[in-house]
Amino acid sequence: xxxxxxxxxxxxxxxTATGGSRLVILIAGAVILALTFGIVWLQSAxxxxxxxxxxxxxxxxxxxNDKPHRLxxxxxxxxFLNFWATWCKPCREEMPSMEILNKNFEKxxxxxxxxxxxxxxxxxxxxxxxxxxxxxxxxxxDSWGQTDKPYKRMGVPETFIIDQQGVxxxxxxxxxxxxxxxxxxxxTKLLNVTPKxxxxxxxxxxxxxx
Amino acid sequence: MNGQxxxxxxxxxxRTPAPGVGWEEFSRELVEFFASIxxxxxxxxxxxxxxxxxxxxxxxxxxxxxxxxxxxxxYRWFLRLGVTDVYHTWWFTSLLGLLCVNSLTCFYKRxxxxxxxMKQDKVSVSLAFIKGMKQQAEIPVxxxxxxxxxxLAQHFIEKGYRVLAKNDAGEVTLYATKGVxxxxxxxxxxxSATVIVLGGLLGSYYGFQEFGVCLEGQTYHIPRGxxxxxxxxxxxxxxxxxxxxxxxxxxxxxEGGQQQMTxxxxxxxxxxxxxxxxxxxxxxxxxxQIEIARVNIKDKESDKVLKTVDLEWQKEQSIDxxxxxxxxxxxxxxxxxxxTEKKVYSKTVEHANPAIKLTVNxxxxxxxxxxxxxxxxxxxDIKDSKYQFELVGYKPKKYTGLQIAKNPGIxxxxxxxxxxxxxxxxxxxxxHRRLWTKIVGTGEGVTVHLGGTTHKSQxxxxxxxxxxxxxxxxx
Amino acid sequence: xxxxxxLFDMTFWLYLAALTLYxxxxxxxxxxxxxxxxxxxxxxxxxxxxxxxxQLGQVATLVTVFxxxxxxxxxxxxxxxxxxxxxxxxxxxxxxxxxxxxxxxIILGYVLLELRYKIKAIGAFVVGIGFIAMGAASxxxxxxxxxxxxxxxxxxxxIYIHVSVTLTSYAAFAMAGGLGVMYxxxxxxxxxxxxxxxxxxxPDLETIDELGYKAIMIGFPLLxxxxxxxxxxANYAWGGxxxxxxxxxxxxxxxxxxxxxxxxxxxxxWEGRRAAIYAVFGFLMVIFCFWGVNFLxxxxxxxx
Numbered sequence: 001x002x003x004x005x006x007x008x009x010x011x012x013x014x015x016t017a018t019g020g021s022r023l024v025i026l027i028a029g030a031v032i033l034a035l036t037f038g039i040v041w042l043q044s045a046x047x048x049x050x051x052x053x054x055x056x057x058x059x060x061x062x063x064x065n066d067k068p069h070r071l072x073x074x075x076x077x078x079x080f081l082n083f084w085a086t087w088c089k090p091c092r093e094e095m096p097s098m099e100i101l102n103k104n105f106e107k108x109x110x111x112x113x114x115x116x117x118x119x120x121x122x123x124x125x126x127x128x129x130x131x132x133x134x135x136x137x138x139x140x141x142d143s144w145g146q147t148d149k150p151y152k153r154m155g156v157p158e159t160f161i162i163d164q165q166g167v168x169x170x171x172x173x174x175x176x177x178x179x180x181x182x183x184x185x186x187x188t189k190l191l192n193v194t195p196k197x198x199x200x201x202x203x204x205x206x207x208x209x210x
Numbered sequence: 211m212n213g214q215x216x217x218x219x220x221x222x223x224x225r226t227p228a229p230g231v232g233w234e235e236f237s238r239e240l241v242e243f244f245a246s247i248x249x250x251x252x253x254x255x256x257x258x259x260x261x262x263x264x265x266x267x268x269x270x271x272x273x274x275x276x277x278x279x280x281x282x283x284x285y286r287w288f289l290r291l292g293v294t295d296v297y298h299t300w301w302f303t304s305l306l307g308l309l310c311v312n313s314l315t316c317f318y319k320r321x322x323x324x325x326x327x328m329k330q331d332k333v334s335v336s337l338a339f340i341k342g343m344k345q346q347a348e349i350p351v352x353x354x355x356x357x358x359x360x361x362l363a364q365h366f367i368e369k370g371y372r373v374l375a376k377n378d379a380g381e382v383t384l385y386a387t388k389g390v391x392x393x394x395x396x397x398x399x400x401x402s403a404t405v406i407v408l409g410g411l412l413g414s415y416y417g418f419q420e421f422g423v424c425l426e427g428q429t430y431h432i433p434r435g436x437x438x439x440x441x442x443x444x445x446x447x448x449x450x451x452x453x454x455x456x457x458x459x460x461x462x463x464x465e466g467g468q469q470q471m472t473x474x475x476x477x478x479x480x481x482x483x484x485x486x487x488x489x490x491x492x493x494x495x496x497x498x499q500i501e502i503a504r505v506n507i508k509d510k511e512s513d514k515v516l517k518t519v520d521l522e523w524q525k526e527q528s529i530d531x532x533x534x535x536x537x538x539x540x541x542x543x544x545x546x547x548x549x550t551e552k553k554v555y556s557k558t559v560e561h562a563n564p565a566i567k568l569t570v571n572x573x574x575x576x577x578x579x580x581x582x583x584x585x586x587x588x589x590x591d592i593k594d595s596k597y598q599f600e601l602v603g604y605k606p607k608k609y610t611g612l613q614i615a616k617n618p619g620i621x622x623x624x625x626x627x628x629x630x631x632x633x634x635x636x637x638x639x640x641x642h643r644r645l646w647t648k649i650v651g652t653g654e655g656v657t658v659h660l661g662g663t664t665h666k667s668q669x670x671x672x673x674x675x676x677x678x679x680x681x682x683x684x685x
Numbered sequence: 686x687x688x689x690x691x692l693f694d695m696t697f698w699l700y701l702a703a704l705t706l707y708x709x710x711x712x713x714x715x716x717x718x719x720x721x722x723x724x725x726x727x728x729x730x731x732x733x734x735x736x737x738x739x740q741l742g743q744v745a746t747l748v749t750v751f752x753x754x755x756x757x758x759x760x761x762x763x764x765x766x767x768x769x770x771x772x773x774x775x776x777x778x779x780x781x782x783x784x785x786x787x788x789x790x791i792i793l794g795y796v797l798l799e800l801r802y803k804i805k806a807i808g809a810f811v812v813g814i815g816f817i818a819m820g821a822a823s824x825x826x827x828x829x830x831x832x833x834x835x836x837x838x839x840x841x842x843x844i845y846i847h848v849s850v851t852l853t854s855y856a857a858f859a860m861a862g863g864l865g866v867m868y869x870x871x872x873x874x875x876x877x878x879x880x881x882x883x884x885x886x887x888p889d890l891e892t893i894d895e896l897g898y899k900a901i902m903i904g905f906p907l908l909x910x911x912x913x914x915x916x917x918x919a920n921y922a923w924g925g926x927x928x929x930x931x932x933x934x935x936x937x938x939x940x941x942x943x944x945x946x947x948x949x950x951x952x953x954x955w956e957g958r959r960a961a962i963y964a965v966f967g968f969l970m971v972i973f974c975f976w977g978v979n980f981l982x983x984x985x986x987x988x989x
Contacts, residue, residue, distance in 0.1 A: 025740055028747075032702050035698075037695060047690050154831070251945045254941045255942070261941075449834045456840065478843070480921065614924070615924035627913040667895070669896075
């Protein structure tokens with residue numbers, strides 16, 4: 001079953017195509033390269049780090065009653081945007097102080113939006129969590145990670161304090177005791193209120209280590 | 211066809227007829243079974259499947275964890291089948307052992323043929339033999355038998371083949387072989403499995419692994435090595451963003467009263483002494499010691515904080531204006547009380563319920579040693595004292611977690627590992643090919659009858675064969 | 686970090702373009718095209734359709750090469766970015782980078798394959814897998830895409846050899862998986878007697894089968910080497926060369942699966958269809974070992 005050549009090559013094989021078609025190929029390749037560069041370059045704004053002074057990226061997420069909320073709808077109010085998750089212990093510790101914040105400053109124009117980044121496997125834990133903590137501020141669910149890249153989230157909890165014009169004024173990575181006076185500096189300045197007196201200390205525990 | 215590799219080697223000697231089931235026949239069947247590829251495939255897959263179990267069900271956990279997750283009934287089955295420690299059960303170890311037997315038997319059965327093949331002189335073949343091959347060709351060439359044979363042999367040698375020639379009346383036969391190392395590689399890999407398992411067994415029986423919680427400044431005796439280890443320093447380096455960059459311990463080995471060696475270890479960089487290895491494994495907060503405690507001294511009547519002091523561990527401090535002498539004499543990270551022994555101990559290593567034992571000497575008349583709780587400041591009251599003491603903060607003492615291990619079998623494991631990697635690589639990249647040529651004289655020249663076979667890699671060999679055919683045409 | 690992310694994004698689009706072109710190439714070939722039997726370079730045969738399809742194929746190859754070059758630039762840039770912040774600079778130090786590296790290796794392997802065997806039809810399948818790998822990488826949450834400094838345990842020169850060797854073996858198995866899919870496509874077409882133009886450029890089944898086998902033959906020793914290097918690293922870091930943690934165990938499982946494959950090939954009846962299915966199955970196991978173990982199982986080795 002030896003292999004012998006049945007046909008001799010007749011026409012010019014494409015590998016040694018004429019100079020013209022080789023040029024076409026090169027141009028086509030270069031065009032595609034330029035196009036991809038263009039596509040990525042146009043979106044390159046998304047690589048910029050999110051910093052104080054930048055506009056907070058807009059989003060629309062539903063709360064526990066499936067009612068959608070859009071961030072830009074809250075213009076005119078100071079937004080306390082907090083990212084958390086049910087499996088995150090520091091978030092759990094931070095929540096009561098956020099609730100106190102809500103009670104004290106809601107009338108002054110503060111809106112607290114707590115966005116849960118729980119994926120579909122843990123979203124079922126959100127309602128009992130909220131109930132157990134007696135939280136009265138809106139809890140939004142982002143199970144598809146819509147806010148992940150725009151807010152360049154590295155972990156939870158992360159809090160963004162956004163002013164009435166939608167500009168980020170403070171970024172807090174990690175948990176904070178929101179009843180302490182020194183945590184509230186930006187907030188009180190934006191809300192134009194004098195901070196309430198101490199005595200807002202939580203009933204038990206959560207004192208910081210020396 | 212990646213075929214039966216031994217199809218072209220000598221047939222096995224016919225079986226001697228034995229009466230009934232003779233030992234010879236039985237042992238032959240046994241060898242066949244244990245050397246079979248099917249057994250190998252089965253073992254590979256079965257071990258893979260059972261190994262999966264240990265990744266899905268957590269290994270080596272406390273019984274409560276299993277009961278909680280899977281229920282009591284399931285847990286009992288787990289124990290019976292060894293699911294909680296799969297990789298050390300007798301049946302898993304037997305599977306590995308069986309794999310060794312399998313590979314050794316394969317070596318015993320097939321390697322001799324490979325060895326023979328290496329030394330082989332298979333020049334005496336018939337024309338029909340060549341014609342019967344999958345890759346064969348018949349090429350008329352001008353020139354004499356001897357000249358053509360010479361050129362061909364030269365060509366083969368240039369290509370790296372080992373060539374044997376035989377001159378008969380009327381024809382010249384050439385046998386060229388290359389790449390038998392590929393087959394040797396497979397056998398090397400087979401042997402290595404047993405070497406690795408042996409090394410592993412040696413390590414498990416004669417080696418040890420222990421974990422030591424060590425504090426800075428302390429010296430620990432290592433009984434298995436008969437020397438002491440002193441922890442001179444422990445510290446943590448951080449990145450700019452606050453995350454841990456590295457944690458390091460400076461250790462000194464003291465033997466016979468003399469400092470033998472000092473090394474700063476960190477993760478991935480252990481200390482070795484007398485065959486015992488010390489690894490920087492982890493670190494944490496000690497659960498029975500702290501460095502500094504911050505205590506508020508409150509006036510009982512006015513409930514005002516009079517003073518805040520930082521007390522060092524087990525160091526008495528005098529606060530003269532309040533006529534107090536305070537010192538911390540004990541600490542537990544998770545307070546618990548053993549009522550039978552009447553002792554305080556730390557329930558866990560977590561700082562879940564920290565408490566200090568404060569020794570109070572007030573005006574030299576009141577002496578008390580209360581336990582002060584970090585989370586429950588109002589729990590204790592000293593009857594005759596003017597003051598209330600509160601623990602408002604503390605600096606924990608860090609311990610360095612050292613993994614101490616010795617593994618006498620490790621070098622055997624590395625030897626086996628090298629063998630298996632080299633063996634598999636040889637087997638994958640080198641394939642055994644053989645070419646037979648009969649050069650027969652015809653009227654005006656010769657006819658070259660070429661035939662070839664390969665152990666693996668058919669396409670590449672076909673390509674090579676074709677190129678060879680063309681080359682011969684040019685002779 | 687911005688620069689490497691930019692380049693990784695470009696890589697994604699270029700691989701997408703390459704894949705589209707290869708698929709278009711398959712559709713553009715006319716059925717009267719002579720098939721290239723195994724071992725024969727296709728340019729020796731008469732190109733009876735226009736240069737149109739062939740040119741499409743050549744643009745596909747060119748774009749693939751461009752994509753690979755940008756991928757290389759992205760990895761190098763990431764390496765430089767890491768160098769600024771930490772001790773090691775291996776651009777395969779987290780899940781994102783590892784996937785980008787695997788893409789890079791798959792495409793490199795494909796380009797070499799195309800150079801040697803000149804069968805462009807394979808592009809649709811292997812570049813397809815390379816593209817999917819890059820796509821999956823870009824879908825990872827933001828925190829995996831950054832060049833954050835490494836935990837102390839990973840901060841070692843071992844990361845250069847252990848991780849790269851193992852990832853390269855994954856790339857080889859990925860190629861075999863792609864070829865397995867291609868085999869099954871073609872086999873089904875042959876059984877159904879389809880004369881569609883799509884299959885005109887496919888090489889014969891034997892070739893696809895053998896190339897898949899070759900890919901596994903390259904991946905298998907690499908994986909063995911990678912596992913051994915991992916054991917050596919573990920010995921230096923944790924004091925034990927094998928602790929049966931999920932990642933170690935799963936890489937052993939994958940190795941055993943391909944070990945069984947290699948032995949199966951020596952048995953009659955295991956070439957062709959069974960081998961193709963097995964190669965796809967093996968690749969799914971590789972995906973689990975690479976991705977699933979990090980995210981679904983916990984353990985000492987869960988560095989995503």
